[in-house]
Amino acid sequence: xxxxxLIPYLEALFAVVVWGASFIATKIAVxxxxxxxxxxxxxxxxxxxxxxxxxxxxQFAFPKGSEWLYFTLLGFLGITFHQWLQSNGLKTAQxxxxxxxxxxxxxxxxxLAWLILKEKLKFLQSSGIVLAMIGVLVVVSKGDFSTLAxxxxxxxxxxxxxxxxxxxxxxxxxxxHGLKNHPSTRLTFWVMTIGWLITSVAFFAQGKMVEITQxxxxxxxxxxxxxxxTTGFAYIAWFDALAQLPAAQTGAxxxxxxxxxxxxxxxxLKEQITPxxxxxxxxxxxxxxxxxxQG
Numbered sequence: 001x002x003x004x005x006l007i008p009y010l011e012a013l014f015a016v017v018v019w020g021a022s023f024i025a026t027k028i029a030v031x032x033x034x035x036x037x038x039x040x041x042x043x044x045x046x047x048x049x050x051x052x053x054x055x056x057x058x059q060f061a062f063p064k065g066s067e068w069l070y071f072t073l074l075g076f077l078g079i080t081f082h083q084w085l086q087s088n089g090l091k092t093a094q095x096x097x098x099x100x101x102x103x104x105x106x107x108x109x110x111x112l113a114w115l116i117l118k119e120k121l122k123f124l125q126s127s128g129i130v131l132a133m134i135g136v137l138v139v140v141s142k143g144d145f146s147t148l149a150x151x152x153x154x155x156x157x158x159x160x161x162x163x164x165x166x167x168x169x170x171x172x173x174x175x176x177h178g179l180k181n182h183p184s185t186r187l188t189f190w191v192m193t194i195g196w197l198i199t200s201v202a203f204f205a206q207g208k209m210v211e212i213t214q215x216x217x218x219x220x221x222x223x224x225x226x227x228x229x230t231t232g233f234a235y236i237a238w239f240d241a242l243a244q245l246p247a248a249q250t251g252a253x254x255x256x257x258x259x260x261x262x263x264x265x266x267x268x269l270k271e272q273i274t275p276x277x278x279x280x281x282x283x284x285x286x287x288x289x290x291x292x293x294q295g
Contacts, residue, residue, distance in 0.1 A: 012241035012253040018225075018234040020260035023095040023102075024268050025230070026087055028222040033211040035087030038223070040203040041212065043079065043196040045227025046235075050189045053236045059186045070178065071190045072198075078171040079195020085164035093157030096271050099261030100139045100281045101161045103254075103288060107132040108169030110291050116173060128290025131283055136162070138280030185239050192231070251292065255285055 029038045054060045063071050090098060107129045113119040140154040178187050203209070215223065241250050258281055265271040 008241040008244040008250075011237035012245065012250050013256065015234040015238040015241065016253045016257045017260045018229050020099060020257040021264045022226060022230040023086075023090065023098045023261050024264050025222040025225045027090045027095045027269065029215075029219055029226065030087055030091050032216065032219040033214050034208055035084060035091070036199065036203055036206065037208045037211045038087050038226070039079075039083040040196070040199050040208070041223050042083075042226040042231055043192055043199070045224070046231025047189070047192050047196060049228065049232030050185070050192060050235060053239075054185050054189045057183075057185065059183045060189075061182075061186065063190060067178075071194050074171065074174060074178065074187075074191045075194030075196075076198055077167060077174070078191050080198045082164055082167050082171065083195075083199075085160045085167060089157040089160030089164065091157055092155040093161050094271050095265040095269060096262045096273070096277055097139055097154075097158060098161045099258040099265075100277070100284055101136055101158065102165055102168075103258045103281075103284050104132045104136055104162075105165045105168045105172070106288050106291050108166050109172050112169050112173050124290050124293055128287040128293075131287030131290065133287075135280045135282070135284030135287060138276055138283060142274060142276045184242065185236070188235060188239075255289070258285070 026038060051060075086098070086102075093101075110119075110121060110125055110129060114121040140158050175187065175191075182190075238250075241253075262271075262273060262277065262281070266273050
């Protein structure tokens with residue numbers, strides 16, 4: 001493989017590994033400060049980096065007319081609400097469980113595309129959706145399906161994470177319109193910026209600024225990772241890879257995200273890697289592979 005071809009592959013790998021580790025960093029941060037403070041600080045760090053990338057690529061432009069309302073909707077769903085769900089969810093959900101549940105978003109995207117956009121849903125895709133949902137049941141129940149019968153199925157955080165996967169699917173479907181008129185980096189910049197501004201209203205209204213002093217060195221390293229690497233550099237690397245590689249090849253790297261999260265969670269948070277997590281995760285990945293299959 002030639003050097004120029006190697007770089008986009010490394011960028012895609014970097015992005016998904018960083019995103020996989022972001023659940024661990026978020027869990028550390030919400031253990032010290034409120035979820036809304038985590039979201040606010042994270043995007044306050046990451047947005048300037050993304051702005052620099054947009055400016056250097058000469059892609060900066062303000063939304064026009066009704067686009068402001070459209071970007072506000074995307075910002076609320078993709079940043080304010082989505083990050084609120086995940087940050088609050090990670091207070092009780094394991095980082096490993098979270099990564100596997102989030103991996104089901106493509107299944108929900110396929111369902112919404114079928115319901116709303118009237119896109120065809122083939123047999124293999126339908127089978128993949130069913131498999132992905134079975135995998136989630138295995139992961140969240142830790143392999144003990146009897147918990148379904150007694151009402152002790154998963155944590156409250158697991159359900160918030162599952163809602164976030166559905167919400168991300170809604171956001172992704174709505175984003176398709178914007179991507180027809182804007183480069184992905186510009187769209188992401190405005191979505192992040194407006195979502196952060198909406199979060200800022202609640203952040204300052206609730207007087208959460210004082211929580212910043214509650215972060216210890218471990219908490220700050222988690223926030224720096226979330227802001228600089230997860231929100232900034234990882235998105236830039238991902239978009240660079242998308243620009244140079246076929247979408248299918250780039251998308252395949254997303255299958256690495258949950259396993260990398262599981263490994264990092266085991267090392268940093270001492271979360272146990274259970275047979276149920278491995279089995280359920282494998283079922284989810286097979287299901288999502290079927291959902292994404294072409295032809």
